[in-house]
Amino acid sequence: MKKILIIAFYLLSVSIAFGQDQVEVEPAMQDPKAQEKIKNLRIAYISDKLGLTSEQAEKFWPVYRGFSDERKLLRLEYAKSRRELNAQNPTPEDQEKQVILGLEIKQRELDLEKDYSGRLMKIITAQQMLNLRKAEGDFQRMILQQVQQRRMMQQRNENIRERNQQLQKKN
Secondary structure, three states, X not given: OHHHHHHHHHHHHHHHHHHOOOOOOOHHHOOHHHHHHHHHHHHHHHHHHHOOOHHHHHHHHHHHHHHHHHHHXXXXXXXXXXXXXXXXXXXXXXXXXXXHHHHHHHHHHHHHHHHHHHHHHOOOOHHXXXXXXXXXXXXXXXXXXXXXXXXHHHHHHHHHHHHHHHHHHHO
């Protein structure tokens, strides 16, 4: 399993390197192949960290995907609302509405998590449920580190190209 994860992370870093020409890309606009690879990596990583049996995995992943999809929709709703807020000169009323919406979405996300936790506890053990939160956070941190490392390498390569061009102009 570790070999699979190592290979998968290598493939992920390569796919991120090719798909990251635009520094700030909205999730909906990311390369579908990269999204699919990340999704598969998440499945492998979480399955490994939770130690899911094949029977558990068969029942767990459809429920977990449903939870993830609904949580994603809530977060997109909030992000859309923030984008629509007049960033240059928001009125106090708009700011108050944004705060209230943020709290409502957090509550809906908590309710969603309670509902799905109950469903998941029928499939996995309490220990696996506790490990799930940690595995999700660890996976996100790992992906962010990969992206940051890739961005640093891009910046380094750009700096080298600029220096080479300056040296060529001098010569």
